[in-house]
Amino acid sequence: MGMLKHLRVGIPVVGGKGWLGGVLHMELHVKAVTSLPREERPRLFLVITGDTLDGFACYRPFAALFDGLIFMGADIGAASAATGLPLIHCANWDDLFYRIDFLFPVSFNVLPGRCAASWIHDFQHKYLPGFFSDQDIALRDELCRRIADQARLVFCSSRAVERDFWRFFPQSKAVTRVLSLRVAPEAEWYAGDPAAVQAKYRLPDRFVLCCNQFWVHKNHRLLFAAIALLRQAGQEVQLVCTGLPDDFRHPGYLQELERYINELGVTDLIHILGQIPRHDQIQLIRRSLFVVQPSLFEGLSLIVEECRALGKPLILSDLDVHLEHEYGIYFKRTNVHDLAAKMAALLAVARPGPDAARETEARLQAEGLAAGYGQAFCRLVEEAVALFGKKLAPAR
Numbered sequence: 001m002g003m004l005k006h007l008r009v010g011i012p013v014v015g016g017k018g019w020l021g022g023v024l025h026m027e028l029h030v031k032a033v034t035s036l037p038r039e040e041r042p043r044l045f046l047v048i049t050g051d052t053l054d055g056f057a058c059y060r061p062f063a064a065l066f067d068g069l070i071f072m073g074a075d076i077g078a079a080s081a082a083t084g085l086p087l088i089h090c091a092n093w094d095d096l097f098y099r100i101d102f103l104f105p106v107s108f109n110v111l112p113g114r115c116a117a118s119w120i121h122d123f124q125h126k127y128l129p130g131f132f133s134d135q136d137i138a139l140r141d142e143l144c145r146r147i148a149d150q151a152r153l154v155f156c157s158s159r160a161v162e163r164d165f166w167r168f169f170p171q172s173k174a175v176t177r178v179l180s181l182r183v184a185p186e187a188e189w190y191a192g193d194p195a196a197v198q199a200k201y202r203l204p205d206r207f208v209l210c211c212n213q214f215w216v217h218k219n220h221r222l223l224f225a226a227i228a229l230l231r232q233a234g235q236e237v238q239l240v241c242t243g244l245p246d247d248f249r250h251p252g253y254l255q256e257l258e259r260y261i262n263e264l265g266v267t268d269l270i271h272i273l274g275q276i277p278r279h280d281q282i283q284l285i286r287r288s289l290f291v292v293q294p295s296l297f298e299g300l301s302l303i304v305e306e307c308r309a310l311g312k313p314l315i316l317s318d319l320d321v322h323l324e325h326e327y328g329i330y331f332k333r334t335n336v337h338d339l340a341a342k343m344a345a346l347l348a349v350a351r352p353g354p355d356a357a358r359e360t361e362a363r364l365q366a367e368g369l370a371a372g373y374g375q376a377f378c379r380l381v382e383e384a385v386a387l388f389g390k391k392l393a394p395a396r
Contacts, residue, residue: 004378007042007385010070010100014107016055020244020275021213022107023058024302025157028181032374034065035184041374042381043067045088045100050075053082072096102384104377108143110151115388117177117380118151120144122299123164124217131216131249148172153384155179157300160320175387177380180324183305184370185363188279194287194354197280201273204238205352208343209288211281211303212295213244214254219294219317219333221260226340228264235344240271240288242281285312286359289350292343293317296333304328308369311362313350315342 011030015022033041046066048056050073056063063069063085071079072090080087090096097103097114105119125132125140132140147154148169154176156162162176198205212218220241230237247253254272261270276284285291285306290313293303297319304325307314316322317333329346332338353359 004042004382005039007102007381008045008067008100009042009381010045010047010096010103011066012047012103012105012107013049013052013055013059014105016052016058018244018248020058021302023055024278025181025300026059027062028183028302029377030062030065031186032182032184032370033377034374035371036374036378041378042101045070047072047096047100047103048079048083048087049073050079053079056083070096070099102381104381104384105155108140108147110147112150115384117153117155117384118147118174119155119157120147120161120165121157122161122297123168124297124299126164126168128217128297133249136249144168148174153177153387155380157181158321158324160324161299163320177383179373179376179380181300181302181305182369182373183302183309183366185309185366189282189286189310190359190363192279192283192286194283197283198287200280201240201271201276201284203240203271203284206289207238207240207271207287208347209284209291210239210241210294211243211285211291211306212241212293213247214241214257215247216250216253217296218243219296220257222334222336222339223292223294224257224261224264224266224270225336226343227266227269229336229340230344231266231269233340233344235347236269237343237347238269238271239292240273240284242273242276242284245272245274282306282310285310286354287352288312289352290314290346292339293322293328294331294333294339295319298322301325305366309362309366311355311358312353313346315339315346 014026044066045068047070069085069087070090071087076089103116106116107119110118125137151174154174156176156178158180159178162178227237227239245254261267291307293316295317298321304327308327314328316328318330329342331342
């Protein structure tokens with residue numbers, strides 16, 4: 001642990017308004033690591049480039065957690081004006097790696113020879129090619145191949161992704177490491193008023209929640225069909241859906257779903273809220289009867305960890321990555337009757353939250369899991385520095 005406090009880790013801007021899941025992943029990662037005692041963790045620096053400057057707006061709410069902000073690029077004036085915060089200026093990659101010891105993660109790319117961990121989010125295009133254009137498939141194949149051929153260290157967010165990596169690239173010389181993100185509950189979550197947020201969106205007292213972006217692979221259609229099946233069986237289930245309403249790969253998909261809801265005759269049972277503030281979403285999770293995660297593919301499903309941290313019952317599809325979480329009630333992901341049956345069973349005993357006793361127990365467990373994740377990352381940093389034979393960046 002003695003060396004850790006002297007190490008400097010660069011955290012790139014990952015995601016943005018078009019992929020809030022990437023932003024949330026990095027936010028939770030940074031919060032887990034910085035929750036450790038200062039003497040037991042590396043220093044973290046947010047790395048912004050000209051290409052990711054727009055995405056910084058999504059990082060501003062937690063920018064104070066970093067030990068410093070680095071801008072890599074020529075126009076430091078524009079970056080300073082956009083952030084309004086003190087910036088360390090690096091002109092190029094050489095300058096950046098003179099100031100940091102490790103870069104984590106390099107999202108769907110590789111920096112040959114640099115002390116960095118490449119991140120392949122998942123291999124969805126291999127399993128669900130119909131959801132991608134030929135051009136997108138070719139691009140993802142090329143990026144994955146480049147990582148397999150050139151990266152020395154590959155970060156996987158689940159064992160399922162790691163298994164896929166070795167399935168598709170058995171000859172790779174890379175070292176793979178799995179870090180499954182954990183969620184540490186925040187004090188503000190419990191200071192909120194779930195009933196007030198429910199009233200804000202004019203929702204009924206008893207509702208089931210689905211927190212997924214409206215992308216085709218998120219499998220909303222099956223969930224809506226299950227709501228229709230339950231109605232046919234005499235059970236009226238109010239479903240609330242939050243999430244970004246756009247799928248860049250399938251423009252107009254939300255409108256297709258709305259037509260499908262109308263055809264099913266359940267328009268009055270489904271409430272689509274779109275993207276809402278994270279605080280509101282957490283309060284709706286707490287207030288809901290339970291959460292459903294019906295996705296057909298995930299590299300990591302953060303909603304599972306959020307439900308675990310809040311002690312909220314969850315029904316989720318039987319993906320390998322979901323099974324890794326070992327939390328919730330699983331259904332066969334293409335079987336609407338199985339989903340409807342699991343929902344009916346849980347509806348019989350579920351009550352609107354929050355449940356103070358379950359939340360207290362879950363909170364204590366989640367805090368321990370998040371600390372364990374932070375410690376696992378610290379071990380990865382030390383391993384990476386040793387793997388690359390990296391000399392420590394000079395103290396500044």
